[in-house]
Amino acid sequence: MSIRSHIAPIRFGLGLRLGESPPEAPEAWLAAQIREPGASPPGLTAKEAVIAQLSHLVLRDEAAGIAQTRAPQYRAALEGNGIVLPDSTPLPGLIRRETTAWAARRLTSPQPFRDRLVDFWSNHFTTARRGAAMAILPAALEHDAIRPHVTGRFADMLVAVTRHPAMLIYLNNNISVGPNSRAARGGRFGLNENLAREVLELHTLSPAGGYTQGDVQELAKILTGWRVATDRPPFDFQWQPAAHEPGPKFLLGRRFEEGEGSQEAALRFLAAQPATWRFLAVKLARHFVADAPPPEAVRALEKVLRETDGDLGAVALALVALPQAWEPPLSKFRAPQDFVLAACRALGVMEQRADLVVNGLFAMNQPLWMAPQPNGWPDIAEAWATPEAMMRRVDWAYTVAGRAGVTDLPGAAAAALGPLARAETVSAMRGAGSLRDAATLLIGSPEFMHR
Amino acid sequence: MSHASFSLGRRSLLLGLGTALVLGRTRAAFAQLPGERRFVVILQRGAMDGLYAVQPYADPVLREIRAPLALPEPGQEGGLLDLGGRFGLHPDFANLHAMYAADEALLLHAIAGPYRSRSHFDAQDMLESGADQRLSSGWLNRAISALPNPAEARAGLAVGTNVPLLMRGPTPVGAWFPPGVEHPSPDLYARLAALHAGDPKLGPVFEEGLRARGFATSTLGEPSRERDRAQFPRLAAAAGRLLAEAAGPRVAVLELGGWDTHVNQANNIRGPLRALDAGLAELKAALGADWARTAVLVITEFGRTARANGNAGTDHGTAGVALLLGGAVRGGRVVADWPGLGRDALLENRDLRPTADLRAVAKGLLAGHLGLPAPAVAQAFPGSEAVAPMGGLLRG
Numbered sequence: 077m078s079i080r081s082h083i084a085p086i087r088f089g090l091g092l093r094l095g096e097s098p099p100e101a102p103e104a105w106l107a108a109q110i111r112e113p114g115a116s117p118p119g120l121t122a123k124e125a126v127i128a129q130l131s132h133l134v135l136r137d138e139a140a141g142i143a144q145t146r147a148p149q150y151r152a153a154l155e156g157n158g159i160v161l162p163d164s165t166p167l168p169g170l171i172r173r174e175t176t177a178w179a180a181r182r183l184t185s186p187q188p189f190r191d192r193l194v195d196f197w198s199n200h201f202t203t204a205r206r207g208a209a210m211a212i213l214p215a216a217l218e219h220d221a222i223r224p225h226v227t228g229r230f231a232d233m234l235v236a237v238t239r240h241p242a243m244l245i246y247l248n249n250n251i252s253v254g255p256n257s258r259a260a261r262g263g264r265f266g267l268n269e270n271l272a273r274e275v276l277e278l279h280t281l282s283p284a285g286g287y288t289q290g291d292v293q294e295l296a297k298i299l300t301g302w303r304v305a306t307d308r309p310p311f312d313f314q315w316q317p318a319a320h321e322p323g324p325k326f327l328l329g330r331r332f333e334e335g336e337g338s339q340e341a342a343l344r345f346l347a348a349q350p351a352t353w354r355f356l357a358v359k360l361a362r363h364f365v366a367d368a369p370p371p372e373a374v375r376a377l378e379k380v381l382r383e384t385d386g387d388l389g390a391v392a393l394a395l396v397a398l399p400q401a402w403e404p405p406l407s408k409f410r411a412p413q414d415f416v417l418a419a420c421r422a423l424g425v426m427e428q429r430a431d432l433v434v435n436g437l438f439a440m441n442q443p444l445w446m447a448p449q450p451n452g453w454p455d456i457a458e459a460w461a462t463p464e465a466m467m468r469r470v471d472w473a474y475t476v477a478g479r480a481g482v483t484d485l486p487g488a489a490a491a492a493l494g495p496l497a498r499a500e501t502v503s504a505m506r507g508a509g510s511l512r513d514a515a516t517l518l519i520g521s522p523e524f525m526h527r
Numbered sequence: 528m529s530h531a532s533f534s535l536g537r538r539s540l541l542l543g544l545g546t547a548l549v550l551g552r553t554r555a556a557f558a559q560l561p562g563e564r565r566f567v568v569i570l571q572r573g574a575m576d577g578l579y580a581v582q583p584y585a586d587p588v589l590r591e592i593r594a595p596l597a598l599p600e601p602g603q604e605g606g607l608l609d610l611g612g613r614f615g616l617h618p619d620f621a622n623l624h625a626m627y628a629a630d631e632a633l634l635l636h637a638i639a640g641p642y643r644s645r646s647h648f649d650a651q652d653m654l655e656s657g658a659d660q661r662l663s664s665g666w667l668n669r670a671i672s673a674l675p676n677p678a679e680a681r682a683g684l685a686v687g688t689n690v691p692l693l694m695r696g697p698t699p700v701g702a703w704f705p706p707g708v709e710h711p712s713p714d715l716y717a718r719l720a721a722l723h724a725g726d727p728k729l730g731p732v733f734e735e736g737l738r739a740r741g742f743a744t745s746t747l748g749e750p751s752r753e754r755d756r757a758q759f760p761r762l763a764a765a766a767g768r769l770l771a772e773a774a775g776p777r778v779a780v781l782e783l784g785g786w787d788t789h790v791n792q793a794n795n796i797r798g799p800l801r802a803l804d805a806g807l808a809e810l811k812a813a814l815g816a817d818w819a820r821t822a823v824l825v826i827t828e829f830g831r832t833a834r835a836n837g838n839a840g841t842d843h844g845t846a847g848v849a850l851l852l853g854g855a856v857r858g859g860r861v862v863a864d865w866p867g868l869g870r871d872a873l874l875e876n877r878d879l880r881p882t883a884d885l886r887a888v889a890k891g892l893l894a895g896h897l898g899l900p901a902p903a904v905a906q907a908f909p910g911s912e913a914v915a916p917m918g919g920l921l922r923g
Contacts (some may be wrong), residue, residue: 248789251838266837270789273843277646289645289875448784449572451648461729462690463702463736470719474711500725504718513715520719522726 078102082494083405086527087364088396089188091418092491094484106396109189110227110389117181119219120174122241123312125212130154130307132165133208139164146307153308167211174215175444179433182417183425190226193392195413196363197222200356201237201279202452203246205445209306213242214445227389230356230381231347235340238275239313241304247271247450254300254321267321272296274450275346285351291328297321298332298342353381359455360391365400366407367456373400406496406526409457412440414527415469419519422492423480432476439472440465461525470520477515485514492518562674564820564855564896565770566778567810568667569803570691571827572651573787577847578833578879579796580620581634581861585613588868595835596792610634614861619800622808623852630859632852633920635888637863639829639881641911645843647787650828655693657886657908664696666907667780670893672698673903677774681735684776686766694780699731701739701776703769759783763806767813770821778897781806786827789840807852819854822896822921826885833873844878849885855896857922883917890916 077098084102085092092098099105130150137145154161185191201222203214221240225233237243244250252268253259260266272295276287301320304313315336325332330345332338346352357377361369380387380394395401410418416436425432437443447453454460482488489497489505501521508514518524579596583589584607590597598617599606607615608624614636616624626632642653653659657666667683674682683700685691694700711719716737723733759781766779783806785799803825811818830847846866852858864882866872874880886908893899893907894916908914 248838248840251790253837255837260837268789268836268838268840269842273645277648283644283646283649289877449647449787457728458695461732462685463732463739464687465736466723466729466733467736467740470716471710474715475709478709501722504722508718513711513718516711516715517718517722520722522723522729525729 079405079495080402082496083402085188086418086496087401087405087408089192090182090185090414091188091421091527092494093184093421094424094487094491096491098494103396106189107393109187110392112187113227114187114190116219116223117177119177119223120170120212120216122213122216122220123310125216126241126304126306126311127154127159128166128170129208129211129213130311131159131161132167132211134161135165150307157309157311170212171205171215174212175434176430178215178218178444179417179420179430180427183420183427183430183433189392193226193388194218194223196360197226197233197388199447199452199455200359201233201243202447202450203242203445204447204450209245210242213245216240217242225388227392228387230352230386230388231344233388234275234279234347235343238271238279238299238343239302239339241306241313243271244302244304244313245306247274249299249302250304250306252296252300253319254297256323257300257319257321259316259319267293267296267300269293269296272299275299275343278451280343280346280355281349281351282355284355285349287328294325294327295342298325298327298338301336302339347386350382353378353386356381356386356391360395361398362455364395364408365398367409367458370400373398406523408527409461410525410527411453411455411460412437412442412465412469413453415525416440416472418492418524418527419473419476420480422488423476423482423515423519424484424488424491425476425480429480432479436472436476439475440468469525470516473519474512474516477512477519480515482511482515485511485518488515489518492524493521496523497521498523562777562898563817564777564822564898565814565817565853566892566897567766567770567821567823567853568693568778568780569806569823569825570651570655570693570780570782571786571799571803571825572647572782572784573827574647574650574829574831574843575786575799575827575847576788576792576796576831576841577636577638577827578830579788579792579841580617580800581610581636581848582607582615582617583613583636583863583865583868584615586865586868592834592868595839596841610861613865614863617796617800619797620804622804622811623850626807626811626852627859631854631856632850632858633856634861635849635851635863635883636861637846637866637879637881638849638883638885638888639846640885641914643845645829645845647828647843652692654826654828654885655691657889658910662909665691665693666889667693667778668696668698668700670897670899670903670907671700671778672906673899674777674897677777679774680769680772680776681739682777684739684766684769684779686762686769686779686781691780691782699735701735703739703765759802760805760809764809764813767810771814771817788831789836789842790838792835792840795840821853822855822892823850823852824889824892825850825852830879832877833868833879834877845874846879846881849888851888851892851920855921857920884914886911886914887917888920890914891918891920895921 080102081098088106134147134150137147198218205214217240221236247270248268249271253265255266269292273292301316303316322334332342357374360377361373365373380391384390416433420433504517505514584600601607601609601615609615640654642659644650652661655665656662671683676682681701685694685702690702723729769775788796826849831841831844836842866880866882890904893904
């Protein structure tokens with residue numbers, strides 16, 4: 077068995093699980109995960125999330141006895157469409173169910189490379205839980221818009237994400253109104269640039285793409301009308317022409333006519349720009365190769381994206397084919413999400429204890445669906461390998477080593493690092509006073525901090 | 528590593544002697560004292576709307592172009608807190624206003640960094656780098672390379688789990704955040720430290736984490752387990768207590784997010800405004816007598832549009848407000864070369880036009896307050912020779 081059998085699950089996957097053998101043919105193991113989509117895990121849809129959030133508002137106001145409330149109107153809208161409200165707010169239970177389902181899936185994933193790609197793109201298209209309007213919607217984005225396209229076309233993912241209720245609400249397009257549209261009511265409501273700016277800056281061209289403030293405003297005008305019916309059917313995405321800015325718009329010099337098709341046309345136009353390919357190639361190489369990605373690796377990925385018109389499956393296979401993605405091993409510092417998942421998998425944490433993962437992400441300052449800003453979580457060591465963060469890692473390693481109830485230490489060591497463990501770490505584990513201390517040293521070792 | 532040599536090593540590590548020994552510093556390093564001045568920088572992430580926080584209510588155009596966000600004038604119900612007839616503070620800034628009344632708060636308006644980016648992330652990077660491009664280190668880190676370390680700590684301290692770019696760089700700094708999970712025994716920490724010691728990147732980081740925890744625990748006692756421990760006022764209070772230690776740090780950085788008010792700004796800005804105001808009061812209280820020797824600089828990456836957007840919020844703009852407070856500050860003033868809000872006065876008919884450079888303020892403080900030598904100040908802001916340090920910020 078080549079050393080690549082041990083590198084592949086760590087670099088491209090989520091780490092081996094206790095008792096799992098390294099893949100005999102690592103490249104084929106990775107390629108199969110790209111070629112075979114596998115069964116899509118069940119998950120929350122945008123509509124279910126919107127209904128749960130609206131039900132929460134109704135039940136909260138009713139319980140508090142608030143007189144001035146739209147609760148009766150919302151209740152009528154829900155019940156009039158055959159939706160039965162529960163007795164108490166569904167949100168806390170739903171948040172627990174969705175976060176632990178996310179963690180449980182990754183603890184036992186049959187396709188860890190595909191899941192890592194899902195997480196990469198979910199971070200590229202960050203949305204976050206905040207306030208009642210975003211309380212659980214981010215959970216639906218992965219299910220509705222990321223996972224279905226993770227080995228498909230980037231343009232399809234971009235369109236699906238941008239028109240998803242989670243993104244439309246998170247970046248305020250839901251309330252953006254064309255200044256000359258009917259919904260503006262003579263200037264009472266107007267444009268909100270937030271989504272347009274982040275589509276250009278964070279999702280497609282990046283600032284290197286050289287767009288202007290004018291382009292931001294033109295794209296914002298194009299995107300008007302893409303809204304969410306949060307308090308009435310369809311409780312989901314809705315095209316609302318009354319909010320759409322009339323007239324043609326000019327984005328990067330290209331003319332887009334007014335109307336319902338213009339949003340998708342503009343997004344597909346942005347998805348196919350060379351600056352977009354370049355930006356995506358850099359981000360992929362940074363995630364899978366190195367914080368400062370080698371230019372030849374970036375060029376190789378960029379070329380694949382260009383030649384395949386943004387085929388994300390092809391670029392995933394190209395990543396595996398990059399020699400730089402394998403050498404040297406353990407050179408990429410694990411973000412807390414990687415660290416927690418790999419540790420729980422190696423220690424054999426069962427799906428029923430997926431809460432350990434969720435709490436670990438909180439303890440290490442990378443809580444699920446709660447990135448502080450729309451640029452998502454950082455992907456470089458400098459952002460995570462800080463003094464206090466390192467202390468929290470070993471504190472958590474000690475905590476989870478206790479709570480996971482480690483019994484098979486050699487098995488955990490084989491899953492965690494196998495032959496990639498340093499002699500010092502093996503020796504320190506042998507000299508530890510307890511299984512728990514030994515597991516802490518394994519999870520807290522510098523090599524386990526890397527992938 | 529034997530236990531005997533370890534316990535000695537660990538003790539000196541916690542006392543902050545480790546670095547002096549490792550770096551081969553001589554006793555001269557201990558003889559040179561860092562001075563008694565304290566300097567705190569608070570980064571407001573997300574771009575605070577300066578025109579909203581500090582409103583130029585005497586400018587007749589304000590109400591014309593910003594009606595939904597113009598608060599009642601001073602003296603009226605829910606009105607601004609007056610700052611001498613031209614400007615007014617948001618009413619949630621009660622503690623800041625008291626500092627202003629005590630001549631301890633200086634408000635700088637129509638100010639911006641030298642860059643003209645409306646991207647949060649680029650602008651934050653440049654604000655912290657001290658340059659018109661992203662550097663791998665922050666201006667404050669480079670500046671304090673000239674500051675001697677006190678006996679038991681690094682001169683620089685980041686309060687929060689992450690060290691912001693502003694404080695990253697070649698100068699080793701401390702970091703502190705209240706932890707929330709179980710802790711290994713000191714012996715197991717030591718074994719983990721030994722595992723990391725050989726790693727060129729993680730070794731020093733791990734050592735610094737241990738050292739910072741040791742120092743912080745001896746000063747602050749065991750960390751609180753309350754849920755709101757991460758809240759900004761509590762972090763500010765902790766920063767104040769650490770800075771008040773004679774042998775503790777002299778320069779600290781904190782961050783406070785939540786300023787990106789694209790929607791319903793009047794409501795959404797209140798949380799961060801109140802957190803900042805409460806944090807400033809906590810910081811002052813915890814610093815005690817050292818407040819008299821303290822300057823606190825509060826900065827954000829850019830201001831916001833002069834006009835409200837379609838959602839009673841504001842979009843990304845250019846100039847805004849910086850706050851400077853502390854007992855060492857010659858306060859009780861608003862400093863602004865007011866550009867006006869008329870159509871032609873606005874930058875690109877959109878944003879408040881900058882008439883002052885944040886670098887001038889920072890340079891004035893590094894030189895005048897921390898007494899840093901000119902080369903250290905120049906190193907903090909490369910390419911800023913034409914930007915003179917702003918004078919008159921400090922009490923004589």
